[in-house]
Amino acid sequence: xxxxxxxxxxxxxxxxxxxxxxxxxxxxxxxxxxxxxxxxxxxxxxxxxxxxxxxxxxxxxxxxxxxxxxxxxxxxxxxxxxxxxxxxxxxxxxxxxxxxxxxxxxxxxxxxxxxxxxxxxxxxxxxxxxxxxxxxxxxxxxxxxxxxxxxxxxxxxxxxxxxxxxxxxxxxxxxxxxxxxxxxxxxxxxxxxxxxxxxxxxxxxxxxxxxxxxxxxxxxxxxxxxxxxxxxxxxxxxxxxx
Ligand code: MLT
Numbered sequence: 001x002x003x004x005x006x007x008x009x010x011x012x013x014x015x016x017x018x019x020x021x022x023x024x025x026x027x028x029x030x031x032x033x034x035x036x037x038x039x040x041x042x043x044x045x046x047x048x049x050x051x052x053x054x055x056x057x058x059x060x061x062x063x064x065x066x067x068x069x070x071x072x073x074x075x076x077x078x079x080x081x082x083x084x085x086x087x088x089x090x091x092x093x094x095x096x097x098x099x100x101x102x103x104x105x106x107x108x109x110x111x112x113x114x115x116x117x118x119x120x121x122x123x124x125x126x127x128x129x130x131x132x133x134x135x136x137x138x139x140x141x142x143x144x145x146x147x148x149x150x151x152x153x154x155x156x157x158x159x160x161x162x163x164x165x166x167x168x169x170x171x172x173x174x175x176x177x178x179x180x181x182x183x184x185x186x187x188x189x190x191x192x193x194x195x196x197x198x199x200x201x202x203x204x205x206x207x208x209x210x211x212x213x214x215x216x217x218x219x220x221x222x223x224x225x226x227x228x229x230x231x232x233x234x235x236x237x238x239x240x241x242x
Pocket of ligand 1 (some may be wrong): 009010013069191217
């Protein structure tokens with residue numbers, strides 16, 4: 001059975017992947033680690049943690065799926081440990097580094113987290129990340145995501161901000177990817193537009209692109225059946241190749 005490592009984004013934890021852990025159980029052994037809460041904080045450190053999980057479970061190669069910040073980590077995994085990667089699923093993520101404006105926003109957010117804690121920022125973060133359709137029709141999912149974000153330890157969230165601020169540009173990495181890759185985007189994602197996902201997919205040789213409709217940034221939670229369908233189909237193509 002294929003092993004699927006599921007890397008969450010910011011400010012999330014492994015609960016982000018609940019619909020996949022159940023829904024993809026017939027297609028892969030799923031492992032969803034949380035990012036570390038102790039320094040040092042960088043995408044390379046997160047990648048080392050992912051490989052430590054593989055080592056601990058004596059897994060030679062795995063499919064790495066990363067959503068948003070999890071995708072930034074997936075790029076670092078590919079750069080550092082290509083031989084350990086069977087395939088990539090890059091969901092709601094980008095290769096480019098922070099702009100000056102987004103870095104400024106991160107500093108403001110970090111200051112607020114230090115001052116007021118995670119529960120103060122969780123409602124606005126959840127509202128920003130979920131798509132308009134989800135916000136209008138699924139209040140229980142809005143509550144669920146807000147609670148997940150509020151429960152992330154402050155040190156973990158601040159560390160993730162630090163790691164994202166110093167991350168390098170992964171654009172040159174895209175052309176180096178030689179494993180099967182699935183890129184997933186969403187039509188209501190305010191952070192990663194379908195155009196950005198399309199450009200990224202075009203830069204990865206032979207990759208597949210799926211744009212989910214009626215979904216925001218958290219496509220695996222907002223459209224779990226559609227996400228699992230495209231992921232399962234992708235995983236099934238791997239079964240016939242080494
Ligand atoms: C995430 O969902 O991981 C964040 O939106 C990533 C980011 O802030 O760049």
